[in-house]
Amino acid sequence: MFHQSLKVTFYYAGLALPLTLIIGFSLAVLLNQDIMGQKIWRTIYFFPSVIAGVAVALVWLRLFDPNIGLINKILGFFGINGPKWLLDPDWAIPSFVMMSLWGVGRSMIIYLASLQSIPTSLYEAAEIDGANVIQRFFNITIPMMTPVIFYNLILGLISTFQLFTEVYVVTGTGGINKAGSLGGPARSTMVYNLYLYLTAFRYFDMGTASAMAWLLFIFILVITVILFKTSKYWVFYQGQLGNQENKKNGK
Amino acid sequence: MENKRKSGNLFTKTLAILLLAAGSSAIIIPFIYMVGTSLKSVDQIRRDPIGLIPMSVTKVDIDGKEKPLYKVSIDGKIVEWALIKKQPDQMGLFAAPGDEDDIRLLPLNNDNIVEYLDVHWENYPLALTTVPFFKYLANTLLVTFIGMAGMLFSCSLVAYGLSRFKARGLNILFLVLLSTIMLPRQVTLIPLYVFFQRIGWVDTLLPLIVPQFFANAYNVFLLRQFFMTIPLAMDDAGKIDGANSLQRLWYIILPQSRHALVAVSIFHFLYAWNDFYEPLIFLHTRTKWTMAVGLQTFNAMYSVNTHLIMAASLMMVLPTLILFFLSQKVFTQGIVMSGVKE
Numbered sequence: 148m149f150h151q152s153l154k155v156t157f158y159y160a161g162l163a164l165p166l167t168l169i170i171g172f173s174l175a176v177l178l179n180q181d182i183m184g185q186k187i188w189r190t191i192y193f194f195p196s197v198i199a200g201v202a203v204a205l206v207w208l209r210l211f212d213p214n215i216g217l218i219n220k221i222l223g224f225f226g227i228n229g230p231k232w233l234l235d236p237d238w239a240i241p242s243f244v245m246m247s248l249w250g251v252g253r254s255m256i257i258y259l260a261s262l263q264s265i266p267t268s269l270y271e272a273a274e275i276d277g278a279n280v281i282q283r284f285f286n287i288t289i290p291m292m293t294p295v296i297f298y299n300l301i302l303g304l305i306s307t308f309q310l311f312t313e314v315y316v317v318t319g320t321g322g323i324n325k326a327g328s329l330g331g332p333a334r335s336t337m338v339y340n341l342y343l344y345l346t347a348f349r350y351f352d353m354g355t356a357s358a359m360a361w362l363l364f365i366f367i368l369v370i371t372v373i374l375f376k377t378s379k380y381w382v383f384y385q386g387q388l389g390n391q392e393n394k395k396n397g398k
Numbered sequence: 399m400e401n402k403r404k405s406g407n408l409f410t411k412t413l414a415i416l417l418l419a420a421g422s423s424a425i426i427i428p429f430i431y432m433v434g435t436s437l438k439s440v441d442q443i444r445r446d447p448i449g450l451i452p453m454s455v456t457k458v459d460i461d462g463k464e465k466p467l468y469k470v471s472i473d474g475k476i477v478e479w480a481l482i483k484k485q486p487d488q489m490g491l492f493a494a495p496g497d498e499d500d501i502r503l504l505p506l507n508n509d510n511i512v513e514y515l516d517v518h519w520e521n522y523p524l525a526l527t528t529v530p531f532f533k534y535l536a537n538t539l540l541v542t543f544i545g546m547a548g549m550l551f552s553c554s555l556v557a558y559g560l561s562r563f564k565a566r567g568l569n570i571l572f573l574v575l576l577s578t579i580m581l582p583r584q585v586t587l588i589p590l591y592v593f594f595q596r597i598g599w600v601d602t603l604l605p606l607i608v609p610q611f612f613a614n615a616y617n618v619f620l621l622r623q624f625f626m627t628i629p630l631a632m633d634d635a636g637k638i639d640g641a642n643s644l645q646r647l648w649y650i651i652l653p654q655s656r657h658a659l660v661a662v663s664i665f666h667f668l669y670a671w672n673d674f675y676e677p678l679i680f681l682h683t684r685t686k687w688t689m690a691v692g693l694q695t696f697n698a699m700y701s702v703n704t705h706l707i708m709a710a711s712l713m714m715v716l717p718t719l720i721l722f723f724l725s726q727k728v729f730t731q732g733i734v735m736s737g738v739k740e
Contacts, residue, residue, distance in 0.1 A: 174421075182414055190726065191422045194429075197722045199672040201690045202711040205697055206428050209435075209704060215447040217431055249425065309582055312674040321698030343584055348679060353588055360584040368580060 149359075151334050152342040155240065159338060160307040162244045167303055168296065171251045175258030176288070189259070196253035204316035207246045208233070208323060233323040236335035243336065246313055254299045261295040262288070293382040301371055308367060311340040339363060436708035437517045443704050454516035458495040467512035468492065470504050478512055479504075518705070525709040528700065533685055534692040541606045541677075541688055542670040548611035549666050550659060556613045557621035558647045562633065572622075578615045583675065591679060605680045606670075606688075617662045624658035625651055664725055671718055689714045 178189050195203070210217045211232040219229035230238045265288065273283050314336050320327035329345065330337030339359070347356030427450075434450040435443070442453060457464040458480050465480035470492055472479075479492040482501065490506035493499075525531070560572055578586075594605045628651060636646040652659065674690040681687050687695070693714055697707050 177414055177418065180411075180414065182411055182418075184415075188418050188422065191425055194719075194722065195425055197668055197718050198715040199668070200674045201672075201693045202715045203428075205693070205707055205711050206432050210428060210431060212447075217427065217448050220448045249428070305580070305582070309584075315674070315678075316694050316697070319694070319698065321694075321701040327698070340584065344679075347588055347591075353592065356584075357588045360582060360588060363582050364580070364585045367582065371580060 148334070148337065148342060152330075152337045152339045155335065155337055156308060156310070156339040159240050159243060159310060160304070162241065163247050163307050164300075164303050166244065166248060167251055167254055167307075168299060170248060171254035171299065172258055172292070172296070174251065174255045175262055176284075178255070179259060179262045189256075193252035193256050196250040196256075199250065200312045201316055203246070203249070204313045207242075207249075207313075208317050211242055211323070233317060234332055236333040239332060239335045243310070243313060243317075247307075247310075254303070257299060258292065258295055261292055265291045290383040294384060297374070297378055297382045301374060304370060304374075305367055308363065309340050310338050311344065314338055314341050315344075432708050432712055435704055436521055436712050437519065438521075438705045439516060439518050440703075440705065442516075447704070451515065452517050453513040456512040456514050460493055460495070460498055465493075467495070468506070469510040469512060472502070472504070481506065521705050521709045522713070525706040525713070528703075528706060529692055529696045529710065530685065531689075531692070531710065531713070534687055534689045537603060537686060538671060538688040538690075541603055542667055545607050545610040545670050546663055546666050548607065549614065549617060550663065552611050552613040553617040553621055553662065554647070554652060554655075554659070556618045557625055558651060560618070560622045561625035562630075562643075562646075562651075575615045575618060579619075587676070587679065594680065600680055601682045601686060603681075603686065606673075606676055610666075617666065620662055621655065621658055624655050628654050660725070664721065667721060668718060 174192060178185060178192070182188075213219055213229065213231040213234055216232070218232070222229040232238050232242045269287050269291070270283055273287055278286065315329065317323055318327070318329050318331050318336055324331060330341050340363075343356050343359045343363070346352050346359065430450050434452060437452040438449075439452070439454055441455070442449065445455075446453075456467045456478075458467055459465075460480050460482060465482055467478045468481050468490075469476055470479050471477075477494070479494050481490045482493050483491045484506060485491060485503065488506050489503055491501055492504050493501045556575075560568065560575075590605070590609075591600070594600050599605050599608075632650050632654075633646055636650050641649060672690060673688075674694070677688040677691045678694075681691060684695075693707075693710055696710055700706060
């Protein structure tokens with residue numbers, strides 16, 4: 148079961164983390180352009196990220212229903228025979244990934260804030276030097292964004308490894324399987340955190356659960372340290388500008 | 399050349415808007431589903447679980463009995479007749495309203511049923527009374543707002559200390575504080591649970607409220623960053639006027655940090671309002687639950703009553719949605735402020 152929970156968690160993180168990073172980033176770039184209804188789009192995309200947890204899970208639980216759910220109905224409209232989603236061990240984790248992508252606005256808003264703080268003078272200078280849109284994107288936008296990408300990567304790592312509420316609500320009593328099968332179907336959604344919860348608060352094996360919690364911590368810590376170590380090769384901090392400002396204010 | 403570039407721009411812009419529209423419908427449909435379903439009748443949930451608009455079947459009186467109306471075609475004309483009895487092979491016996499002797503056997507197609515808009519507002523009071531909603535609301539409000547007061551008090555004190563005073567090991571203390579962000583919640587939760595159990599606080603709201611009075615790293619970090627941008631000269635002016643250190647915090651630092659304090663309060667509200675894990679673990683008695691736990695259990699007991707579940711869910715997310723619209727600016731300002739503030 149422990150191995151299964153590791154496998155499931157890595158599968159979920161491996162899908163959710165890159166997708167959230169890429170989609171959040173692309174959305175921010177798109178919404179930083181001067182397009183019609185810019186503010187309205189931003190509001191719409193940020194909107195779902197303020198509601199989280201149980202209420203969201205309860206809605207998606209019903210949307211994903213294979214027979215009477217809206218998603219399969221819409222797919223059926225296009226002639227696609229939708230999968231059984233949360234009832235299919237192969238589709239359950241991708242369903243949770245889709246659910247989490249709904250809240251992608253949270254990372255989008257952080258990217259957006261960073262995009263807006265890139266000095267326009269950099270782009271102007273590059274344009275004078277003859278850099279085209281694509282060159283400007285890869286040589287200015289992305290490097291200037293790396294600190295925020297790094298931030299979202301670390302926070303995303305921590306949160307994807309802690310998935311719990313959605314799985315608990317969707318696979319628990321009243322969930323997709325009315326009688327409840329936490330971590331089901333066929334243990335395909337037994338994420339690490341859920342297994343930890345069951346160990347501690349259902350089987351009351353606090354010792355093992357604590358050990359599991361520490362393993363998770365050490366794992367995240369090691370990954371974070373490795374990312375920090377590699378960050379000097381790809382994360383670009385704009386000199387020590389921030390510190391200088393603080394010092395200036397401090398005088 | 400210039401023209402070509404513009405039309406290319408127009409093309410990519412249209413493409414971008416189409417993409418955004420497609421994505422935003424995926425974002426909005428769950429909300430429409432939530433609102434629509436919460437206003438549906440039980441009949442409609444059985445008959446048409448997907449429909450987004452609350453509708454009911456139009457019924458007419460045939461021989462003292464209510465019968466549903468269907469659009470049927472008779473002699474090439476579309477008319478609305480009532481279904482009296484279903485027959486095998488997708489057929490039905492239909493009668494004209496008002497002329498009950500004219501009964502005909504016609505093909506039965508459920509898509510042709512006649513409906514009218516029928517909004518069931520009473521689902522909301524019904525959902526409120528099916529669960530001890532107000533009890534859960536009161537608990538959630540207590541946890542959220544007392545916790546918020548405690549968080550603001552403790553975090554601003556700690557951030558003040560970290561940003562304005564020099565002491566040996568202060569940086570190390572700050573690093574220790576920051577490292578708690580990296581600890582998964584579960585690492586601290588088990589010892590916390592055992593601790594609260596020993597002092598008899600499990601199954602009370604205290605484990606959810608009291609820790610807020612001892613600061614948390616996220617908010618301390620945010621406030622410290624903000625306090626750092628306030629010129630020290632202002633503190634010195636306060637000192638000359640004879641303000642002690644707490645007065646300087648109260649009269650100089652805090653009034654200038656309103657944006658940061660509002661941002662931190664909103665983050666705390668969203669966290670406390672939506673939190674499921676800690677209430678699930680610490681609260682066992684039904685009447686002590688917060689809304690998140692209450693809602694999950696409500697669903698576990700009455701999951702067939704989708705309309706009531708959706709009404710209750712909507713009532714739970716409503717305050718956060720209102721807060722979202724009221725504070726849209728603060729949200730973005732709160733996050734970017736460290737870069738914007740001169």
